[in-house]
Amino acid sequence: MLKRYLFAPGPTPVPPEVLLAMAKPVIHHRAPEFAQLFGEVREDLKWLFQTRNDVLILAASGTGGMEGSVANFLSPGERALVVNGGKFGERWGKICKTFGVQVTELKVEWGQSVDPQAVADALKKDPSIKAVYVQASETSTGVAHDVKRLAEATKAREGTILVVDAITALGVFDIKTDVWGLDVVVTGSQKALMLPPGLAFVSVSEKAWQMADKAKNGAFYFNFKKERESQIKNQTAYTPAVSMILGLQEVLRMLKAEGLDAVFARQARLAHAMREGVRAAGLSLFAKQSPSDALTAIAAPEGVDGQAIYKNLRVHYGITAAGGQDHLKGKIFRVSHMGYMDTFDVITALAAIEMVVKGLGYPMKLGSGVAKAQELLMVGAEASGSRR
Numbered sequence: 001m002l003k004r005y006l007f008a009p010g011p012t013p014v015p016p017e018v019l020l021a022m023a024k025p026v027i028h029h030r031a032p033e034f035a036q037l038f039g040e041v042r043e044d045l046k047w048l049f050q051t052r053n054d055v056l057i058l059a060a061s062g063t064g065g066m067e068g069s070v071a072n073f074l075s076p077g078e079r080a081l082v083v084n085g086g087k088f089g090e091r092w093g094k095i096c097k098t099f100g101v102q103v104t105e106l107k108v109e110w111g112q113s114v115d116p117q118a119v120a121d122a123l124k125k126d127p128s129i130k131a132v133y134v135q136a137s138e139t140s141t142g143v144a145h146d147v148k149r150l151a152e153a154t155k156a157r158e159g160t161i162l163v164v165d166a167i168t169a170l171g172v173f174d175i176k177t178d179v180w181g182l183d184v185v186v187t188g189s190q191k192a193l194m195l196p197p198g199l200a201f202v203s204v205s206e207k208a209w210q211m212a213d214k215a216k217n218g219a220f221y222f223n224f225k226k227e228r229e230s231q232i233k234n235q236t237a238y239t240p241a242v243s244m245i246l247g248l249q250e251v252l253r254m255l256k257a258e259g260l261d262a263v264f265a266r267q268a269r270l271a272h273a274m275r276e277g278v279r280a281a282g283l284s285l286f287a288k289q290s291p292s293d294a295l296t297a298i299a300a301p302e303g304v305d306g307q308a309i310y311k312n313l314r315v316h317y318g319i320t321a322a323g324g325q326d327h328l329k330g331k332i333f334r335v336s337h338m339g340y341m342d343t344f345d346v347i348t349a350l351a352a353i354e355m356v357v358k359g360l361g362y363p364m365k366l367g368s369g370v371a372k373a374q375e376l377l378m379v380g381a382e383a384s385g386s387r388r
């Protein structure tokens with residue numbers, strides 16, 4: 001037997017309480033019980049998104065929410081600014097092109113975060129830009145973009161919205177949707193929200209709804225206006241993923257019981273311990289600046305293939321992490337600590353990394369990264385009450 005551990009940046013582990021909630025009998029989506037369930041999760045999602053606007057719930061993976069966030073707000077021929085600092089930034093560009101949207105791409109070197117001034121300058125230079133598309137956390141590189149600063153450039157500009165892919169950010173670190181002025185915020189179920197894959201969530205500001213009224217692109221299934229008409233009545237336009245929504249109800253109850261600030265503090269603490277553990281083990285982080293608290297991208301050490309690390313973790317120790325994508329394949333590997341994670345997940349991951357890297361012939365002092373993480377994550381003697 002090989003016990004399995006899921007340390008991939010999506011899908012992430014699902015708590016047993018949530019699995020049990022999803023095992024409940026399916027309720028019919030036009031029955032009053034569903035409307036009650038849907039009403040509850042809609043309210044709680046507003047809390048999680050820190051918004052007063054409606055948060056649409058879609059039966060799709062995160063990319064469905066991204067696609068809808070292009071199709072519903074822009075018309076063919078209109079222009080968007082796309083921040084491309086990795087695989088997911090690149091995806092925004094591909095979706096825009098699919099819908100005939102003209103793309104101005106702001107390329108950011110992988111491992112770096114976007115300079116907010118560069119976004120402000122690009123907007124100033126081209127008044128025809130109707131939307132800015134960005135990731136709050138670029139999962140392919142493990143870097144966070146400062147969406148709060150980016151919003152400063154779009155907030156006051158009439159007719160331009162900021163669309164944020166927060167798929168590995170929401171529920172990990174602070175995303176103040178309304179206060180910062182993020183017009184559209186997208187997330188998915190299988191990352192920080194501790195659910196299986198299958199739901200996408202999108203919050204939409206009043207400014208963005210006004211653009212949706214004028215947009216000629218449209219979509220049939222991901223038609224946000226049509227969904228909103230149903231969802232404000234606690235219904236969905238089409239058959240919802242009922243069992244997933246039962247799981248979501250449980251997730252939101254868990255998150256509310258912990259509290260948003262406590263969730264962010266836990267995620268930050270784990271991320272910090274992971275990064276320091278990696279450094280103490282003699283490895284280096286791939287992110288050159290503002291590493292995301294959702295996951296850690298680690299550079300494969302000199303002479304060691306990153307894909308071999310990823311593969312050995314899985315084959316020998318039952319650990320699913322992730323490799324690098326595109327030109328980073330073999331150069332990095334990625335370990336997630338978002339969602340249903342705690343102290344010993346980080347320690348387990350670090351221990352396994354040390355064992356695998358050493359096993360591949362790289363000089364590594366076993367326990368060096370683990371010890372650092374233990375130090376950082378240990379609850380002090382005062383807190384545990386063991387000392388006078």
Ligand SMILES: *Cc1c(COP(=O)(O)O)cnc(C)c1O
Pocket residue numbers: 010061062063064088135137138139165167168188191
């Ligand atoms: C996972 C992820 C997505 C969406 O991927 P799906 O496979 O469609 O759920 C989009 N953006 C980022 C940053 C992600 O991490």
